[in-house]
Amino acid sequence: MLLRHTTTEIKDRTALTVNPAKTCQPIGAMYAALGIHGCMPHSHGSQGCYAYHRSALTRHYKEPVIAATSAFTEGASVFGGQANLMQAIDNIFSIYNPDVIAVHTTCLSETIGDDIPQIVNKAMAEGKVPAGKYVIHANTPSYAGSHITGFAGMTKAMVDYFAETASSRTKTVNLIPGFVEPSDMAEIRRMAAEMGLETIMFPDTSGVLNGPMTGKYRMYPPGGVTVEALRRTGSSLGTVALGHLASGDAARALDVKCKVPCQILDLPIGLGATDRFVDTLHRMAGVNVPDSLTFERGQMVDIIADMHQYFYNKRVGLVGDPDQLLALTKFLVSLDMAPVYLVSGTSAGKKFEKHLRAAVAGVPHEVKIKVGGDMYLFHQWIKQAPVDLLIGNSYVKYIAHDEDIPYVRHGFPILDRVGHSYFPTVGYRGGMRLLEKILDALLDRKDRDATDITFELVM
Numbered sequence: 001m002l003l004r005h006t007t008t009e010i011k012d013r014t015a016l017t018v019n020p021a022k023t024c025q026p027i028g029a030m031y032a033a034l035g036i037h038g039c040m041p042h043s044h045g046s047q048g049c050y051a052y053h054r055s056a057l058t059r060h061y062k063e064p065v066i067a068a069t070s071a072f073t074e075g076a077s078v079f080g081g082q083a084n085l086m087q088a089i090d091n092i093f094s095i096y097n098p099d100v101i102a103v104h105t106t107c108l109s110e111t112i113g114d115d116i117p118q119i120v121n122k123a124m125a126e127g128k129v130p131a132g133k134y135v136i137h138a139n140t141p142s143y144a145g146s147h148i149t150g151f152a153g154m155t156k157a158m159v160d161y162f163a164e165t166a167s168s169r170t171k172t173v174n175l176i177p178g179f180v181e182p183s184d185m186a187e188i189r190r191m192a193a194e195m196g197l198e199t200i201m202f203p204d205t206s207g208v209l210n211g212p213m214t215g216k217y218r219m220y221p222p223g224g225v226t227v228e229a230l231r232r233t234g235s236s237l238g239t240v241a242l243g244h245l246a247s248g249d250a251a252r253a254l255d256v257k258c259k260v261p262c263q264i265l266d267l268p269i270g271l272g273a274t275d276r277f278v279d280t281l282h283r284m285a286g287v288n289v290p291d292s293l294t295f296e297r298g299q300m301v302d303i304i305a306d307m308h309q310y311f312y313n314k315r316v317g318l319v320g321d322p323d324q325l326l327a328l329t330k331f332l333v334s335l336d337m338a339p340v341y342l343v344s345g346t347s348a349g350k351k352f353e354k355h356l357r358a359a360v361a362g363v364p365h366e367v368k369i370k371v372g373g374d375m376y377l378f379h380q381w382i383k384q385a386p387v388d389l390l391i392g393n394s395y396v397k398y399i400a401h402d403e404d405i406p407y408v409r410h411g412f413p414i415l416d417r418v419g420h421s422y423f424p425t426v427g428y429r430g431g432m433r434l435l436e437k438i439l440d441a442l443l444d445r446k447d448r449d450a451t452d453i454t455f456e457l458v459m
């Protein structure tokens with residue numbers, strides 16, 4: 001029992017988090033920055049933070065993750081990191097020649113109070129930023145928020161720094177995909193392309209963190225949204241933002257800055273959410289839904305009909321980031337499953353919790369929800385009354401192991417499996433894959449538990 005110290009008895013805790021269900025802001029900011037073509041993420045803080053953030057992303061995506069650091073030592077920690085950042089900007093443009101440096105802060109530089117725009121302006125005034133190159137920034141103090149708020153902050157920075165107001169509108173639709181896998185971003189773009197839409201997706205890590213093996217290392221892979229495309233987001237017809245927490249800020253900022261109207265939706269996980277995504281594109285751009293997408297939808301409905309008997313009334317425990325958690329919960333409820341324990345590590349506010357409670361209002365079990373919770377409490381709930389299935393990131397596997405519960409990996413980080421960055425779980429196709437994974441986990445367990453008498457070929 002790896003988690004043998006988890007007690008069944010629950011005591012109120014306010015100041016202590018055990019087994020957090022989130023990680024720190026700069027990781028999300030770094031991930032978003034990698035979704036700009038030719039961008040070097042830069043961590044303004046000490047080397048330890050930067051090494052941790054890079055390794056967290058590398059372990060999840062199984063790809064080399066580039067980034068630079070201001071490499072604070074004792075001097076910078078006391079007097080501020082201006083000199084370090086100025087030197088870093090000079091070095092990075094001279095040696096690595098990116099189009100953009102995306103600076104995010106850390107706990108240390110935020111505590112000192114370094115003013116990043118002031119430092120960048122000074123660097124520009126001293127000619128350290130070459131013509132046609134850019135330095136953008138997001139404040140990402142990790143004593144607040146999580147990797148999701150860091151992602152949201154850097155995505156909004158793309159709007160703040162690049163989006164340009166235009167006198168006329170194009171027919172392009174902006175897509176803000178949320179904190180999802182590169183494969184999900186590609187799938188969201190593919191579906192919009194099937195509908196004949198021109199889109200600008202930002203950030204876009206597809207082709208960056210799930211590219212092909214070519215035998216050649218490219219510091220800046222072909223993927224990612226270009227600065228030129230980011231400029232054009234201000235003249236688009238509208239914006240579809242997926243995930244309220246990860247994408248909402250950028251969508252609203254673009255509306256305020258360039259008067260580009262936005263629709264903020266759930267992540268398109270599951271049939272209902274994907275329908276709403278497709279319908280929003282259809283209405284916003286005035287295009288028809290093609291037969292190809294109707295066909296995929298029909299396949300998903302057919303699979304759900306075939307699988308429903310195995311899903312019915314199964315108790316599920318979920319740990320996830322807010323946008324993922326809400327979309328997944330709605331999906332499971334639509335399958336007649338019973339999400340009974342829901343934990344989000346990120347404190348996403350009362351409105352989010354209200355939505356989550358509304359999503360499970362019809363579940364015929366007692367449902368426990370903790371927004372801003374941890375996996376210790378989640379484990380305690382399971383000890384008190386078990387579930388049939390667990391869904392969450394790799395850290396959930398310790399609970400699955402100790403309590404012997406079928407388990408599907410989903411979310412961030414997934415450190416002990418490969419493939420998630422290549423196969424989507426959004427859209428109709430992604431939904432079918434997710435359904436297959438859930439059913440495999442449940443039926444593998446049934447096979448494993450079967451006696452010689454109850455072991456069946458046809459289930």
Ligand code: SF4
Binds near residue numbers: 024025026049052108
């Ligand atoms: S929590 Fe703060 S100090 Fe720790 S790695 Fe993240 S940014 Fe660095």
